Amino acid sequence: MADEQETGGVTRREFLKNSGLVVGGAVGGTVLGGVLGRELFPAPQQGASPEEDTSDSGNGGAETPDYTEARMFFKREEDFRVLSAAVERIFPEDDLGPGAIALGVPYYIDKQLAGGYGRNAREYMQGPFFEGAETQGYQSGLLRQEAFLQGVRKIQQESESRTDDAYFDAEEDTQDEILEAFEAGDIEMEGINATTFFGMLRQATLEGVYADPVYGGNRNMGGWRLKDYPGAQMAYIQMIEEDEFVEMDPISLHDHHT
Amino acid sequence: MATELPRKQAVVVGVGWAGGIIAAELTKAGIEVIGLERGQEKTVDDFKMQKDELRYALRYDLMQDLSKETITFRNDQDMRALPMRQLGSFLLGTDVGGAGIHWNGQCPRFLPYDFEIRSKTEERYGSDKIPADMTLQDWGISYDEIEPYFQKFDETIGTSGEDNDLTAPRSEPFPTPPMKETRALRKFKNAAEELGYHPYQVASANLSEVYENPDGQTIQACQYCSFCERFGCDYQAKSDPVITVIPTAKETGNFELRTHANVRRVSYDGEKTDGVYFIDTRTGEEFYQPADVVVLTTYVMNNTRLLLQSEIGRPYNPETNEGVIGKNYCYQVMASAQGFFEEERFNLYAGAGALGAALDDFNGDNFDHSDEDFIHGGIVQITQTGIRPINTNPVPSDVKSWGKEFKEASLHYFYRTLTVASQGASMPYRYNYLDLDPTYKDALGDPLLRMTYNFTEQDRKLAAHQTKRCAEVLEAMNPDKIEANEDIGDYDIVPYQTTHNTGGVIMGGDPETSAVNNYLQMWDCENLFVAGASAFAHNSGYNPTPTVGAIAYRAADGIKKYFENPGALA
Numbered sequence: 001m002a003d004e005q006e007t008g009g010v011t012r013r014e015f016l017k018n019s020g021l022v023v024g025g026a027v028g029g030t031v032l033g034g035v036l037g038r039e040l041f042p043a044p045q046q047g048a049s050p051e052e053d054t055s056d057s058g059n060g061g062a063e064t065p066d067y068t069e070a071r072m073f074f075k076r077e078e079d080f081r082v083l084s085a086a087v088e089r090i091f092p093e094d095d096l097g098p099g100a101i102a103l104g105v106p107y108y109i110d111k112q113l114a115g116g117y118g119r120n121a122r123e124y125m126q127g128p129f130f131e132g133a134e135t136q137g138y139q140s141g142l143l144r145q146e147a148f149l150q151g152v153r154k155i156q157q158e159s160e161s162r163t164d165d166a167y168f169d170a171e172e173d174t175q176d177e178i179l180e181a182f183e184a185g186d187i188e189m190e191g192i193n194a195t196t197f198f199g200m201l202r203q204a205t206l207e208g209v210y211a212d213p214v215y216g217g218n219r220n221m222g223g224w225r226l227k228d229y230p231g232a233q234m235a236y237i238q239m240i241e242e243d244e245f246v247e248m249d250p251i252s253l254h255d256h257h258t
Numbered sequence: 259m260a261t262e263l264p265r266k267q268a269v270v271v272g273v274g275w276a277g278g279i280i281a282a283e284l285t286k287a288g289i290e291v292i293g294l295e296r297g298q299e300k301t302v303d304d305f306k307m308q309k310d311e312l313r314y315a316l317r318y319d320l321m322q323d324l325s326k327e328t329i330t331f332r333n334d335q336d337m338r339a340l341p342m343r344q345l346g347s348f349l350l351g352t353d354v355g356g357a358g359i360h361w362n363g364q365c366p367r368f369l370p371y372d373f374e375i376r377s378k379t380e381e382r383y384g385s386d387k388i389p390a391d392m393t394l395q396d397w398g399i400s401y402d403e404i405e406p407y408f409q410k411f412d413e414t415i416g417t418s419g420e421d422n423d424l425t426a427p428r429s430e431p432f433p434t435p436p437m438k439e440t441r442a443l444r445k446f447k448n449a450a451e452e453l454g455y456h457p458y459q460v461a462s463a464n465l466s467e468v469y470e471n472p473d474g475q476t477i478q479a480c481q482y483c484s485f486c487e488r489f490g491c492d493y494q495a496k497s498d499p500v501i502t503v504i505p506t507a508k509e510t511g512n513f514e515l516r517t518h519a520n521v522r523r524v525s526y527d528g529e530k531t532d533g534v535y536f537i538d539t540r541t542g543e544e545f546y547q548p549a550d551v552v553v554l555t556t557y558v559m560n561n562t563r564l565l566l567q568s569e570i571g572r573p574y575n576p577e578t579n580e581g582v583i584g585k586n587y588c589y590q591v592m593a594s595a596q597g598f599f600e601e602e603r604f605n606l607y608a609g610a611g612a613l614g615a616a617l618d619d620f621n622g623d624n625f626d627h628s629d630e631d632f633i634h635g636g637i638v639q640i641t642q643t644g645i646r647p648i649n650t651n652p653v654p655s656d657v658k659s660w661g662k663e664f665k666e667a668s669l670h671y672f673y674r675t676l677t678v679a680s681q682g683a684s685m686p687y688r689y690n691y692l693d694l695d696p697t698y699k700d701a702l703g704d705p706l707l708r709m710t711y712n713f714t715e716q717d718r719k720l721a722a723h724q725t726k727r728c729a730e731v732l733e734a735m736n737p738d739k740i741e742a743n744e745d746i747g748d749y750d751i752v753p754y755q756t757t758h759n760t761g762g763v764i765m766g767g768d769p770e771t772s773a774v775n776n777y778l779q780m781w782d783c784e785n786l787f788v789a790g791a792s793a794f795a796h797n798s799g800y801n802p803t804p805t806v807g808a809i810a811y812r813a814a815d816g817i818k819k820y821f822e823n824p825g826a827l828a
Binding site for chain 2: 091092117121122123124125133134135136138139179183202205207209210212214215223224226228229230233234235236237240243245246
């Protein structure tokens, strides 16, 4: 069944593999306590049982391509590649585990920009517009869609003027320096300052890493696993008083969906 | 032309905690009530499987749609007020149940000191203690007079909690026992006791056990699933209006609830009101709802705005310090200290909105202020509301906020960071107020409410004091590193602080200085009652909801008296 392959539960093999990965990194942790805790307090779960091997942990497995991964908002491939390279620098792949690209963050942002978020749908966007004090918050009439398009093109321009390379071909240090220039507000943008744009990009990246997989990021709950975050569990009343840290397999909204 | 609807005995505008309580009490007494709610109908089915951080905590699914209506803001009169284009500092609710749906459920009562704050401060420290521009007032009611209404609210929601020497005295025990303890809470309590303070388990509307309230409504036991603040409860285990007072009102057969009804004006002939004008937000059609009594129970912002728009009561003027509508807008002065624990991982993904431990040794007038150059204080607490991964990425301040270093640190500290925080009291100030914006309009063309607000010297000193107290308790919990910032800067509408906005239509004993009497009846319009945190003459060092609840029960009593014997109640 396609359902089992797409998510379902996490296999025991993956659980242990992931725990090992966590131990190997800087996080350390109480793996044993976690395993014991999990058996003492099995998380309520639907779909595939933890014992089943679902053979491929990724949504992008060859047998079941993820048909939701295509561009909805970005029209130019180049823009999307710049975005991807930038979010990967914000949340890079390393010894601890996957980075933004492997977690699907570029697709997450693309999907968000195509909808209400991209159009600032539930925000006050009537004029007149004035530059305000910092304490007054965002005061531009620029939509997020426009800010992101302008932003990724400015990133690309900046890279080309500094190195002659496209941003996504530049050295990591150069990529970081360019983002730092945005963060510091040293890049001129229209209708938004670069610091604000960088803040949006950083925030959207973290959302894509950690939002429920239903939004297209946090692929296979990989973002949650990095943090040992158990996701959309029904209840913690069984373990709330525990002194030891209790690790659990994460559960997504999909696991509850009937 | 507005279409006139059949007359009702009472119309309640805004159906959250205050409106729901008043509707329940009036309809139980046989009074025909219509509730007008600008938002949508909400039932418990709307909150099933809402464990979605992005949708609710970041995209604000349960909050007001700012594209239709917001406020404008400036720090002082010299600044141009600009619209709050995105939600941030506080989260305005909407729909049936209002902010009572997305609250955490922390249930402290304000202190006896709060209700007579000017008198008691002068009595203990002399009148010089109160700065000239601090528009501090008694509330026109004593704690003893309002205590039965607190009790009523506790019984309606089934508050879980335990007694403490420093909290407000109670006539009856808590309806249900306190919530469970966690490692983090035990650590806080042990540290506080070591220091000689008086810790207790926070009073909670996330109930410790199943409870049936006196109206026959059942509230379930909390599952500690951690999705409370900004979410509706999956289990009907967090008391809210949709599972308590609203069904109680409906079961009487005397309550009609009309949603998508956005009230814009209250009729007024200079002495009394006769009803309200509203727009059906689906069709744009205008209606007139006549009623013998009008009750405003929208949030703080719209209670004030509706009165200003309807030209009822005297608008407050900070230059002359005269007038009352829009006066004494207050907020909350937040202070905190963050501790990083290298060797301990706490189960912080688990929790509940009102799962916490607190001490009141530095709240109200529980400590001597003779040598302090501020008054009041705030609760000092640790809460375990359940952290979520997008919004919670604690790292020490010397760590860069993105990239490899950030990734490593934010994963490492996710479960290794505890915060001790104080919700500091907010004293009123002459130049902190609400009025109508001269430029910006809502989607219907009505002026937005304008907020002029900044922290004062009193607030800065209080925050510095409370930050030290938070750090002191945290230090005794033995973290490897503590970070705390005593400087609160200027009030900033961007970062989330708290949805504890108060004032604008304050209660009191004198029509010259207050908008409503202690039955929440308008001094300038005897058949108009305005209830909610808008009535607070200042904000205490606590969460406000039980005090909103008490005020609403008090108002309901007043309205019943008014039906029996019309006229001024005070």
